[in-house]
Amino acid sequence: MDRYDRLYDLYAEFDTETLRAYREFVDLFPPLDSRVALDSWDDANADLAERRGRIERAFGEEGDALAEVAAIADRESAFTALDLLGKHGRAPNALVLDVDETLRSAGDTDNEIPRETLHLLTEFAERGVPLVICTGQTLENVKGFLIQGLGNELVHSGDVSVVYEAGAGVFTPGSGADTKRLLYDGLDDDVRGVVDRVRDGVLTEAPERVRRGCHLQGNEFNVTLKPNYETGSDDAEAVIDEAMVHLLDLVGVAAGERLDLDDGSAAARAHYAAEDPEIAGAIDRAGASAEATVPDAAAALFDRLEVALYRADAAELAAAELHKAAGVEASLDVLGVDDPFVCVMGDSKSDLRVMEWAEETGSGVAAAPEHSSRNVLDHVRATDDLVFAPGAAADVLRTVYAWCALADMDDTAQAMNDAA
DSSP states (O other): OOHHHHHHHHHHHSOHHHHHHHHHHHHHSOOOSSHHHHHHHHHHHHHHHHHHHHHHHHHGGGHHHHHHHHHHOOHHHHHHHHHHHHHHSSOOSEEEEOIIIIISOOGGGTTOOOHHHHHHHHHHHHTTOOEEEEOSSOHHHHHHHHHHHHOHHHHTTTSEEEEEGGGTEEEOTTOGGGSEEEGGGGSOHHHHHHHHHHHHHTTTTSOHHHHHHEEEOOOSSOEEEEEOTTOOHHHHHHHHHHHHHHHHHHHHHHHHHHHTOSOHHHHHHHHHHHHOHHHHHHHHHTTOOOOOOOOHHHHHHHTTEEEEEETTTEEEEEETTOOHHHHHHHHHHHHTOSSOOEEEEOOSHHHHHHHHHHHHTTOEEEEEETTSOHHHHHHHHHHTOEEEOTTOHHHHHHHHHHHHHHHHHHHHHHHHHHHO
């Protein structure tokens, strides 16, 4: 009987839906300081163990792994996991996870990571699968919700790493001298100098509307202008458009000072408008011009500086050499993942870069929510089609967990053959 037949029998002959319900109850509603609640939890835990035991006895040496699969994944997810194992020949040995609108719920609960998702991440950590949190957020913001959601012990276990500010730095608690790697320290004077010059003047030299309507996010390296909380959505779009023009002008001024340009601001607008239609739209809506000749030397420097517009949400300057993929590689190095095969979950163009790195190097697979940018969805659907509903990152995590459990069965069988 092959693995597909055993999975078919597992889901046909056992009440796996009830098994998963007991597992969820036991995991997500631990014993409380109440005799009634404690008794209910004890009863559910005993029933869970009894149902698992039936599966373990029915499938012999593979029973424990198959019981674990059934307790986590429904039939469709389990067969998807087996298909992925057959296609790739191995399971992920690390997770690379974007936060906003990927792990966090979309829509009305956008500031929350569902409790089920957080619990599944702890299950992966217990299985020995490291977690790489890969985000554009500041390190302090990420540290706060990680400790609150995953617990201080796990965050400082040496199996969790954070790529923050979209690749500016890597933070891996419990890793000695490698705990914090400042990747921006490796930049040369031209790139570092432009970013520092822009940061110094981005608010003090801003037009009044930008100065009053925006704030500078507390990044270590990247320069990010965000609308103030009291700025309404229509005003936010207008003020971020104007902030983008101001940011481009400062980039041009800083580049012009280094390259002796007559009008660096005009060159910067023209260059980035030609590169990104969203930036061109912001310049147009702000009533500014993007018509200018861009000298070759200026274009070469601008190519090393990444300017991004997040409509009505942010105008940002970063170094093109510092991106999530470079941060992930550094993070995996600190974690000691020598032969990475990761599952990348994200929704934006910065996450796409990691997904493309994983595909090009044979280092993993990609998953994305349905509301992701078009290029991300095209990539994910063209590879393994791991697309999930907004706020439902747990659906893919359950599939990947089952994938890991099925791969462990192969490893166990191989070890037994070697021993024989």
